[in-house]
Amino acid sequence: MNQTKYILYWMQAAQRSSCNAALNKAIALANEGQLPLLIVFCLDDQVPDATRRHYHFMLEGLYELAQSLDRESLKLYLAICQATTLIPRLAQEAAALVTDRGYLRWQREARQQIYLEIGDLPYYEVETEPVIPILKASSKEEYAAATIRPKLCKLLSEHLIWPKREKLQISVSVDSHLQDMAKFGSFRELWIWVLERTQVEPDPGPVQSFRGGYSQAIKHLDSFISLNLERYHLKRGDPSLGIESGLSPYLHFGQISALEVTLRVLDQSGIPAAQLPGMIRNKADWEGLPAAVAAFCEELIIRRELSFNFCYHNPDYDSYLCLPAWARASLEKHEPDKRPLHYSLDRLVAAATNDVYWNAAQREMLETGKMHNYMRMYWGKKVLEWAPDPETAYYWLLWMNNRFELDGRDPNGYAGLAWCFGKHDRPWVERPIFGSIRYMNAAGLKRKFDMEAYVAKWMKNS
Ligand SMILES: Cc1cc2nc3c(=O)[nH]c(=O)nc-3n(C[C@H](O)[C@H](O)[C@H](O)COP(=O)(O)OP(=O)(O)OC[C@H]3O[C@@H](n4cnc5c(N)ncnc54)[C@H](O)[C@@H]3O)c2cc1C
Numbered sequence: 473m474n475q476t477k478y479i480l481y482w483m484q485a486a487q488r489s490s491c492n493a494a495l496n497k498a499i500a501l502a503n504e505g506q507l508p509l510l511i512v513f514c515l516d517d518q519v520p521d522a523t524r525r526h527y528h529f530m531l532e533g534l535y536e537l538a539q540s541l542d543r544e545s546l547k548l549y550l551a552i553c554q555a556t557t558l559i560p561r562l563a564q565e566a567a568a569l570v571t572d573r574g575y576l577r578w579q580r581e582a583r584q585q586i587y588l589e590i591g592d593l594p595y596y597e598v599e600t601e602p603v604i605p606i607l608k609a610s611s612k613e614e615y616a617a618a619t620i621r622p623k624l625c626k627l628l629s630e631h632l633i634w635p636k637r638e639k640l641q642i643s644v645s646v647d648s649h650l651q652d653m654a655k656f657g658s659f660r661e662l663w664i665w666v667l668e669r670t671q672v673e674p675d676p677g678p679v680q681s682f683r684g685g686y687s688q689a690i691k692h693l694d695s696f697i698s699l700n701l702e703r704y705h706l707k708r709g710d711p712s713l714g715i716e717s718g719l720s721p722y723l724h725f726g727q728i729s730a731l732e733v734t735l736r737v738l739d740q741s742g743i744p745a746a747q748l749p750g751m752i753r754n755k756a757d758w759e760g761l762p763a764a765v766a767a768f769c770e771e772l773i774i775r776r777e778l779s780f781n782f783c784y785h786n787p788d789y790d791s792y793l794c795l796p797a798w799a800r801a802s803l804e805k806h807e808p809d810k811r812p813l814h815y816s817l818d819r820l821v822a823a824a825t826n827d828v829y830w831n832a833a834q835r836e837m838l839e840t841g842k843m844h845n846y847m848r849m850y851w852g853k854k855v856l857e858w859a860p861d862p863e864t865a866y867y868w869l870l871w872m873n874n875r876f877e878l879d880g881r882d883p884n885g886y887a888g889l890a891w892c893f894g895k896h897d898r899p900w901v902e903r904p905i906f907g908s909i910r911y912m913n914a915a916g917l918k919r920k921f922d923m924e925a926y927v928a929k930w931m932k933n934s
Pocket residue numbers: 708716717718719720721723724771772773775776779843844845846848849852873877879880881882884885886888889891892
């Protein structure tokens with residue numbers, strides 16, 4: 473075996489320094505072995521459905537990360553290639569390989585392939601993205617939020633702790649073919665360098681509305697906590713207010729961790745993290761917690777981890793086949809039902825339907841890369857009504873969601889879309905086209921929210 477030169481940390485899902493248990497583990501191993509640490513990010517321009525919009529946001533985050541790691545004498549190296557090609561090669565001179573964990577098929581396959589190629593080298597895959605490790609919460613696919621919630625709540629106390637970080641003792645000096653990201657004079661320089669060397673799908677392009685990076689995530693979080701958290705449980709659904717945290721793109725790229733978000737929300741709400749589990753009187757509905765904090769934790773921890781659970785345990789998570797049998801049977805029964813309107817995928821993409829609420833939501837997504845949560849549900853349900861058949865509707869939605877949403881290609885996206893078709897839900901009153909799938913219509917939106925304000929905001933240039 474070659475002489476070991478470093479601890480190798482392959483950064484993929486957790487693209488951050490703060491609250492990153494995988495990075496912490498890599499530093500601890502480097503200190504223990506008195507070895508340098510080599511941190512590598514592999515930029516693969518062929519990741520399924522990723523476009524320039526996603527790469528731009530991701531690289532903004534990585535650029536900022538490289539600068540902040542540099543201040544701690546840690547170097548972030550960028551390589552333009554598939555991790556499966558480079559990491560086993562770098563591993564030949566490593567004493568151990570550390571990485572984070574991903575839940576989607578391409579992420580798991582890459583890790584599996586690398587694991588098999590590195591032979592006996594110690595391999596640490598550290599779970600960084602959920603608050604509670606997925607398999608610890610449940611060893612099977614959960615039926616719904618109601619079944620996973622008590623399991624997650626029971627484990628909260630052990631996991632609501634800031635992960636410890638040691639100071640790296642030996643800085644790295646490394647092969648010249650890897651690009652030290654901190655050496656780029658500006659983000660623009662890095663972006664041009666990357667575009668010259670990749671074939672990233674150009675459309676859709678970057679958005680102005682969200683800038684990538686940990687500091688931006690913290691800005692969103694601070695403003696959410698000070699301005700909107702208090703009324704989150706009452707007004708989150710109202711698309712005209714848009715009081716959500718705006719954190720999903722940052723969570724998707726691992727630029728901030730859900731654990732850090734939870735700890736900061738608890739801290740700012742005057743709830744000591746250690747006391748949170750004891751405060752929850754009824755795990756079925758978070759009874760005992762302030763309603764706003766409970767509502768936010770429900771989304772950030774329960775719903776999000778239900779999505780991880782879904783993608784981890786269901787091999788069909790990105791296919792129509794993932795739907796429960798009752799939902800598919802009911803949709804099939806109603807497939808011959810006459811659709812009142814038909815739209816092509818092109819017309820949907822162009823936000824050119826006769827439904828002004830739907831068009832506004834589509835515009836919000838096209839322009840900002842992030843559609844409001846409540847409108848995402850309506851958006852999905854309407855396409856089920858307008859597409860030639862449910863299966864086509866499913867794949868059209870998945871394609872648009874993954875391509876245009878900054879937070880697309882995420883377990884939450886697969887679970888959210890499947891939810892529109894009955895997953896993690898129950899049968900409702902049977903009706904045409906939808907069968908027993910939960911129905912939503914424009915009248916409901918109009919009754920509950922100031923839809924004219926929402927439409928005015930997103931259709932102003934039409
Ligand atoms: C059809 C459809 C498609 C969706 N596609 C995506 C997607 O591609 N990526 C994505 O991250 N989310 C998706 N969601 C879930 C949800 O709409 C977004 O997570 C939410 O709108 C993100 O905005 P926010 O961060 O401001 O939310 P906040 O309300 O501030 O919530 C904070 C965090 O909690 C989690 N969360 C909130 N709502 C949900 C939910 N319903 N399910 C799971 N986790 C949730 C997210 O991580 C979110 O960032 C989809 C939902 C539907 C119905």
